[in-house]
Amino acid sequence: MNTPRSLHTLLAAAAALLVCGCDVNPVTGSSELSFVSEQDEIRIGQAQYGPSQQSQGGVLTLYPELNAYVSRVGMSLARVSERPELPYEFVILDNSVPNAWALPGGKIAVNRGLLYELEDEAQLAAVLGHEIVHAAARHGAKQQEKGTLLNIGLAVIGVATAGTGMQDLAMQGAQLGGALVQTRYGRDAELESDRYGMQYMARAGYDLQGAVALQQRFVQLSGSQQPAGYGALFASHPPSQERVDANLRTAAKLGTTGRDGRAEFQRAMAALKRDRPAYAAHAKGMTAMSQNRYAEALKYSREAIRLQDREAQFHELAGAAQLRLDQPAEAIKSLNRAVALNQSYYRPYLTRGMLHLKRGNLDVAKQDLSVANRLLPTADATFGLGEIAQREGDVETALRYYDPVARSQSPLAPEARNRIARLNPGSGYQRQ
Ligand SMILES: [Zn+2]
Numbered sequence: 001m002n003t004p005r006s007l008h009t010l011l012a013a014a015a016a017l018l019v020c021g022c023d024v025n026p027v028t029g030s031s032e033l034s035f036v037s038e039q040d041e042i043r044i045g046q047a048q049y050g051p052s053q054q055s056q057g058g059v060l061t062l063y064p065e066l067n068a069y070v071s072r073v074g075m076s077l078a079r080v081s082e083r084p085e086l087p088y089e090f091v092i093l094d095n096s097v098p099n100a101w102a103l104p105g106g107k108i109a110v111n112r113g114l115l116y117e118l119e120d121e122a123q124l125a126a127v128l129g130h131e132i133v134h135a136a137a138r139h140g141a142k143q144q145e146k147g148t149l150l151n152i153g154l155a156v157i158g159v160a161t162a163g164t165g166m167q168d169l170a171m172q173g174a175q176l177g178g179a180l181v182q183t184r185y186g187r188d189a190e191l192e193s194d195r196y197g198m199q200y201m202a203r204a205g206y207d208l209q210g211a212v213a214l215q216q217r218f219v220q221l222s223g224s225q226q227p228a229g230y231g232a233l234f235a236s237h238p239p240s241q242e243r244v245d246a247n248l249r250t251a252a253k254l255g256t257t258g259r260d261g262r263a264e265f266q267r268a269m270a271a272l273k274r275d276r277p278a279y280a281a282h283a284k285g286m287t288a289m290s291q292n293r294y295a296e297a298l299k300y301s302r303e304a305i306r307l308q309d310r311e312a313q314f315h316e317l318a319g320a321a322q323l324r325l326d327q328p329a330e331a332i333k334s335l336n337r338a339v340a341l342n343q344s345y346y347r348p349y350l351t352r353g354m355l356h357l358k359r360g361n362l363d364v365a366k367q368d369l370s371v372a373n374r375l376l377p378t379a380d381a382t383f384g385l386g387e388i389a390q391r392e393g394d395v396e397t398a399l400r401y402y403d404p405v406a407r408s409q410s411p412l413a414p415e416a417r418n419r420i421a422r423l424n425p426g427s428g429y430q431r432q
Contacts, residue, residue: 027082027137027196036104036141042087045105045135049089053109054376057095058345060112062275062311067092069268073121074108074128080203081196083136090128094313094345096283100237102131104140115269116276117217121261122201122210129197129211130237137192139185190237191246198250207258208251215244278307278314285317294324312342320351331355346375354384362388379410386416395423 025032036044053059060067074090086106098114108131118124134140185193198211218239285300298321304314319334332355338348353368366388369381386401398419405416406429421429 025137027133028192032142036138040104041138041141042105044141045103045107046087048103049107051376052101052103052107053091053093054346056099056109056111057093057313058342058347060092060094061342061344062308063092063271066115066268066272069264070110070115070124070128073124074132076204077125077129077197077200078106078132080200081132081136086136088132088135096279100127100131102134102140104135104138106132106135108132108135112272112279115272117221118214118265119262120210121265122206122208122258123214124210124265125201125204125206125261126197126211126214129200130193131197132200133193133196134185134189137189137196139189139193187238191243194243194247195250198247198254202254202258205258207260208247208254208256210260212244212247212251215239215247219244275308275311278304278311281307282311282314282317285321289317289321292324294321297321298325310341312338312345312348315341316348316351319348323351323355328355328359344375346372346378346381349375350378350381353381357384357388362391379405379408379412383410383412383416386419390419390423399424399427 023032024030070092071090075088078084078086078088083106088106088108090108090110092115093109093111095111096113097111098117100108100110100114102108108128110127110131114127115124118127194211194215198208201208201211218234218237219241222234222239281300281304285297285304288294288300289297298318301314301318301321304311305318308314315334315338319331319338322328322331322334332352335348335352335355339352342348349368349372353365353372356362356365356368366385369384369388372378373381373385382401383405386398386405389395389397389401402416402420402423405412406420407413410416417429418431420427421431
């Protein structure tokens with residue numbers, strides 16, 4: 001009973017590896033080995049949902065009614081799945097890359113960029129039904145059992161039990177989220193997800209043509225002239241004529257008499273569609289930013305803000321560009337606005353915290369970087385917190401922050417090792 005929780009969990013996971021759990025797949029009914037219990041599936045999904053959302057742009061907060069709509073459509077499908085009792089959740093992420101993903105335990109996300117590609121509710125149901133199967137049929141959990149994601153599974157436990165202090169593995173939050181989100185399930189799992197997803201669609205009363213049309217659109221897009229950003233979607237869900245044909249067969253078998261929900265979908269999407277030019281300007285600004293064309297990035301951010309001034313990411317882009325253009329006072333103003341509009345996304349806090357640190361405002365910097373780290377632990381914020389502690393003369397705290405950075409893959413790792421070597425010559429790190 002006195003065993004630390006994380007150690008206890010690790011022991012349980014290790015024990016599970018030694019015992020073969022023979023089980024029936026809850027969706028397909030075929031028998032399979034299972035090492036990850038339902039409780040673990042749910043815990044992994046719950047622990048990774050937040051960091052995965054954060055590392056993929058955060059929740060789209062500007063259209064609460066659209067979020068509720070997507071959630072309603074998702075729940076109507078989850079309810080008729082083989083595992084209606086899983087703690088399903090559906091969110092829209094503020095990300096222009098057309099993508100969707102599912103974590104074990106029913107934690108599902110669809111990007112703003114994918115919604116723009118859909119035409120009716122049946123197509124949305126096809127996306128969500130497909131992702132529900134990935135979760136319900138334990139495709140992600142099975143990857144873990146195969147060993148490909150085993151380390152991640154164990155590391156997730158480290159993240160889940162972090163909370164109190166600086167756990168070594170917490171640093172990898174972003175990478176873990178990314179790895180789970182970009183999982184490739186393979187051809188069989190994709191076909192399985194299409195097939196059972198269409199069954200959920202039929203049970204929920206949707207026109208199965210939606211699944212056929214969606215897959216046809218993807219095949220079209222994955223051709224020679226695929227728009228930038230489609231890589232992520234097609235890497236995790238490779239489209240193919242084989243999948244189109246399989247969907248046609250499934251539709252013929254199950255019938256296509258359901259509703260397409262075009263009017264409902266168009267109504268729910270109206271506000272987001274109206275803002276599409278603003279997001280397009282923002283996307284151009286992000287590209288300019290990544291190519292170090294800061295004045296141009298600022299110009300695009302202003303255009304986006306002129307079209308829609310309540311989107312936090314537009315103000316964040318303005319702030320980041322102003323920072324690079326050496327306009328710190330304007331940058332702080334823009335970042336303040338970004339944070340005021342959306343308190344649930346780590347990045348504006350991180351950028352503002354680093355700026356305050358640079359200007360020597362240690363107290364506000366500490367506050368911002370702590371909030372950023374609570375939302376998504378990053379090497380940058382952690383290193384910054386170490387620097388603040390060091391400047392305040394608190395060597396012990398500084399070392400506690402530098403330590404996980406020193407052992408991470410971050411570009412800051414060598415400098416963190418350097419500082420540890422200087423502050424604590426007995427640490428084993430060599431000064432460079
Ligand atoms: Zn898939």
